[in-house]
Amino acid sequence: MEGLACVMFLVFSVCQTSSFSGFLKQPTDEKQAEGELAYFNCIIKRLDNTEYVSWLHNGHKISEDDRIIDRRNIDRYSIDYDPDVRKYNLQIQNVQRRDSGEYTCTIYNSGGIIVAESKSANFTVLQIPREHYPICSPIAARYSRGQAIIISCISENIEPPVRLKWKRNSVDITSGIDRKMTDDNHVVNYSFLAKKSDNRAMFICELTTSANPSIRRNCSCGPINIIYAPVVRIKQTGNIVLDKEAIFICYSDANPEEERFEWIFNPPIDRNMYLLENDRILRITDMKRILNNTKVMCQVTNSMGIGSSVLYINIKSQVSSEESKADYVDTTKSENKDRPKDKKSIPNHQLLITTSPDQQKNTTHISISLIVAIAVASIVVILGLAMIPVGYMRYTRRQPSDTVSRGRPVSIPDVYFEPKDHVDPMLPQLGLSAPWMRTVGVQVPGECEYDMTYTQISPQSRQAYYSQRMYTAASM
Template structure:
């Protein structure tokens, strides 16, 4: 049986959230603000991620006023930075707003070359001006008037934005007639009444509202959410709380909720009570209100309601792939399902086969609690052992890519049969026919037949898929050999017409490798139960004999070549040995007659002696050996003849034994 092999690579695309190492945008940008002169103001700037070489600066009307957390000019001494590099916070705070502070404020990211990488939106800051302390100034054109004479009184104030309200009062009541206004660099009010009372300007220190209120936010699940709340004129008996869907979750510094993801960013100087949510979750969505309470826990004033929308990301187990059946028959309909959470917004589910996106046969279903994308197709033989992959992505976080797979798909199909012969059918020779089958399930039965039938003694089966005809005759020419294979799905057959050729005719068809055919069907034959009562005849055809003869000749040739190589290698190895043996320099000496006399390479003459005993010392003289050695100049130094029993000079030897110098 022939097996069709499929090479399937399953690529698991597993991605985890990763950190982007370069600037990736602003999480919060400054917004337009209008503030009263003398009050504090707060501009927000939160960046997602910076490169090590990048830094953040604030620009006021195009002029750089800060580098990261440092104000770089003395002109803006009432400015400060609320700086936290780990959090990505580069907020700008103005302690007491002055008129010159109005204008455009931009949060800007620079690279190491001081080139602008990215700018936030420009926030326009409007300052509500208050006349200076010396105003209003009252004056009269004359010091005295006659009865019936027109009296002109002047009340002067600065020309501010917005203009101050000047009102003349007579006998406590207001004067509305005879008034005239003029704006010429300064504001003036004219009247015809004698001034009895003046209305002076005074700044209120009671609570009058919010300098900054929270705005609507749309955050991805897992990101940071930030709500602003800056109050104006907070009384000592008041406190600030945040409400989530009407439930109090904070009181000044304290978080009243059980979660540890909430925190309050408080600055008593600027009266800032900003609310932060780390790792935003789905349950955080809803309405948020910044409210001021009095000592009796009654709401004094509340900000506008800010709505938080959480863009949801499917949880980690998703996507989940589902296959309705374990196996399919060829021609059946296959339905594969890919399931994800029903999130807002919906995730994107995509089916792939052999790394190619599938665009047809898809259907979506959101009627249940989950979001499901199904792929249907008709099973074919080519789909057997195939793998289908479903990939999940989401617009909320493009870096998230998860997948699941179904397969290998088990497709059952009837056998696909073909017959091949190992070589041309030569008259008088043995002929071999092989039946190949590709089927699923593989368990199948083989049935051989001839059309028209032939004598059963002319052929035998080597195994169920190899047929041998012992000796071909002319009567076999044109006969059809039929192989029928049957499995649990169905049956299929194939036939081959025998063409008998005489010797010397060149075969038109390429010979089939018999050994390869045996290997291809080995797994099938091993899985079958062999009938032990069946007698297998072994017949060798002339073609096989010729093949064996050629094989013997090839082996002999290989052995001869190997022996020649070994002889050549040994000959090359002996060349240096012979050279060293027969070309070595022989030492010689020459006598007066000019005849060279050979002498040994090395000779020595040992001499042993004992020094005379020194009577005055009363000790035994040491035994010593002196060796004379002569070697040729080219010989290496041989330590064999370097014998020195006493390595020290005699004088040193006796000196060590406290001999006097005169005795030596």
């Protein structure tokens, strides 16, 4: 009893001597993605010198005042400490999954006894899938046409859950999807029956997460190998004409590649009537009437089976050697029968057009006359067009047209002038100077006062000038 009384007395004494008066700021719930920065606030109103502040993580002490004492997280945890305002904020760098849980700001006395605690803040770490996710299941080396195929995409089961989506050649797949969640994994399966169109297809699983929208990863299955028997078709080049060459081409799509091509005829035809090129091209060199309605089959074989295609010979046009001298117009599809000679039955066959010798002669005469008339008219038109520029040039030479100088029209004058400052060279036979005959005239505008600078030159004035100069020299 005495021991119990002592303990109660000590507790009562501690409570009485504590100076803690409350929190100015307490931590609140937080959410942060892995790799980011988290921050929790704790500011005390008043604290005694014998008391200190610690942060607890899920009940485990990780700090004392401004020191981190948790050795596992000493490189990532830190205290934003300010003794003047009694601030003890907790910072967590490079957030990891193990950082999730409850955080509490706690007041201790010197004896290590808890004096007060803040509200617990719940920290949710938004998990990012690890770098090696997603993982696509392996596929077989090949699948047969019609075989059931299941491909899987796996990621880890985290919070928040990742989003997995299958695509076929970059197109979203919406059917045949099955999702499963286990304790550790998130699995998305896609099942389908192998088709010929799936050959060489690429199936891609894309991973995204709401924790970090910038993250987008994928894995792939493929290109997938679908094997199938040949798919065959025959193409006919042009119409089949009697006594002409006919060409048939056998196309095949197969995986693996074709091993053998074979042409089969029913009824059989003579081997000399046709040629084969690379076993794929059939040439019937001379189409005969007996081949009409013959069944032609191209049969292709590979390791998966046999494929074939059938075509029936249908002769579209039959023209005899005598009728080839006359012109004809193909009005409708011809049938595989001889053309009737009666004009009443022509609508379903070719319409023959014949002319008599006299009609042909008259037609020829008219044609020559028409050609001559057209030629004469063309020559007249050409000559008329050629005379237009000639007449224009002659007209413009008779009547001088204005020219343009510095943006304004200038008329070509009828009178030219010479400068007065010319030089009189010495005449060789008289030893006298005479006016120098210039060969370049100067065009003077009408508004220019040319009397002071220029003088008008005419044959009469020049002759009189020479006479006067020679008389004066003789007198001297």
